[in-house]
Amino acid sequence: MYFKKKNNKSSSEVNLAPLIDVLTCTVGIMLFVVIFAVLAARGASIKYLTPLQKEPPANSEKRLFICKKGRIKPFSIKSALDSLLANSKATYKNIPTLIARANAKNIHDLFYTYSFSYDDYIEGDWFNYSRIRVVSITIHELDSLGGDNADQIQLNNSRFANFMSSIDSAHNWIAFALCDEESIEVFRTARNIVIKKGIPNGWDPSKIKFPLVIPLIGSDSPDDFGIPQ
Amino acid sequence: MALLSKKNELSVSLFPMFNILVSTLGVLIFIMCSITVLSFGKTKTVRIVQQKRDSLHKFPHHLVWDGNSLILLEKKDTVRFNIDLAKIKTFEQSHDSILKVIRGSETERFFQHVKAHADSEYIVILVRASGFGSFLDLRNFIKQEGIDIGYEPFENSSKIIL
Numbered sequence: 421m422y423f424k425k426k427n428n429k430s431s432s433e434v435n436l437a438p439l440i441d442v443l444t445c446t447v448g449i450m451l452f453v454v455i456f457a458v459l460a461a462r463g464a465s466i467k468y469l470t471p472l473q474k475e476p477p478a479n480s481e482k483r484l485f486i487c488k489k490g491r492i493k494p495f496s497i498k499s500a501l502d503s504l505l506a507n508s509k510a511t512y513k514n515i516p517t518l519i520a521r522a523n524a525k526n527i528h529d530l531f532y533t534y535s536f537s538y539d540d541y542i543e544g545d546w547f548n549y550s551r552i553r554v555v556s557i558t559i560h561e562l563d564s565l566g567g568d569n570a571d572q573i574q575l576n577n578s579r580f581a582n583f584m585s586s587i588d589s590a591h592n593w594i595a596f597a598l599c600d601e602e603s604i605e606v607f608r609t610a611r612n613i614v615i616k617k618g619i620p621n622g623w624d625p626s627k628i629k630f631p632l633v634i635p636l637i638g639s640d641s642p643d644d645f646g647i648p649q
Numbered sequence: 650m651a652l653l654s655k656k657n658e659l660s661v662s663l664f665p666m667f668n669i670l671v672s673t674l675g676v677l678i679f680i681m682c683s684i685t686v687l688s689f690g691k692t693k694t695v696r697i698v699q700q701k702r703d704s705l706h707k708f709p710h711h712l713v714w715d716g717n718s719l720i721l722l723e724k725k726d727t728v729r730f731n732i733d734l735a736k737i738k739t740f741e742q743s744h745d746s747i748l749k750v751i752r753g754s755e756t757e758r759f760f761q762h763v764k765a766h767a768d769s770e771y772i773v774i775l776v777r778a779s780g781f782g783s784f785l786d787l788r789n790f791i792k793q794e795g796i797d798i799g800y801e802p803f804e805n806s807s808k809i810i811l
Contacts, residue, residue: 436666443670450677457684472707472771472799601778604802623802625781 493567500534597626716780771797
């Protein structure tokens with residue numbers, strides 16, 4: 421009896437069309453990614469709007485933001501000073517009491533702690549001397565990595581966005597203290613948000629380091645200590 | 650007796666096709682990695698688009714400050730300071746030091762030109778991060794010369810071209 425020899429190649433009989441589809445799609449996607457990466461690598465288009473330094477608008481309040489270690493956070497001693505003064509006028513007589521009371525409150529916000537000190541000393545020699553009385557505020561960072569990064573501030577419900585929405589562009593201006601290279605990106609992002617809100621702004625390089633001690637200079641008047649409000 | 654069906658379809662081995670696929674993917678991934686490394690590396694270029702002169706706006710001249718050298722982009726003139734302005738105690742002393750360094754250079758003539766046309770021209774300093782510490786001395790010098798100034802921060806690694 422004669423048997424026809426069976427062909428053994430049945431497993432390799434495959435239609436190549438789907439594989440070519442897969443190849444084409446993959447190559448297409450990869451080419452798109454490559455083109456995008458090339459465009460990104462060739463150079464950043466930095467857009468800045470005539471950065472001519474101008475004086476801040478008259479009668480507007482400065483709002484300072486510190487850009488450090490890739491993060492941005494607000495900086496203000498106003499609330500600490502409010503706690504110090506507590507609706508009373510500071511004089512040479514009552515300032516030690518006010519300071520003791522303020523320090524007992526352990527003043528802090530989300531990013532910093534504040535404490536006050538009072539120095540009363542004589543400077544000069546026996547015949548020519550002056551009495552120096554200075555109140556200083558010392559600010560400690562709660563966390564050096566605190567604050568928002570460039571991605572976080574772009575969220576609609578970010579602290580930065582909420583703050584920008586809460587302030588009046590006619591009576592406030594934003595000052596950025598830029599501390600390092602790492603923070604240039606967050607500074608640019610934040611400034612774009614501020615510009616979109618129509619708020620005047622400016623920046624300066626900063627060498628700010630914590631703990632930061634700011635002397636609050638006394639005035640010539642014997643009663644009024646002249647602490648900035 | 651039943652006959653076996655005869656198939657006329659072409660039989661192809663898939664191995665060469667897989668080779669092509671894997672090779673193509675490999676090459677593209679290599680290109681992608683190279684470009685990614687380049688984009689994060691030292692070759693990032695920032696091109697400053699020069700503003701056209703008109704009667705409504707002041708014309709900006711761009712300089713780059715990195716803490717040690719002041720580069721006048723238009724004329725590609727570089728003045729090296731070799732002193733740390735941040736360590737000089739007063740603005741008066743740093744002003745004198747800057748004057749001393751730029752004396753006789755193209756940059757000094759440039760400052761004099763902008764000063765003479767201060768109503769229609771101003772200077773934009775592109776401040777690299779390495780120049781943050783001493784920039785206030787330079788800014789004060791330029792302002793004392795009666796020249797309007799603007800400034801922008803830039804990364805140390807970016808290449809700035811006009």
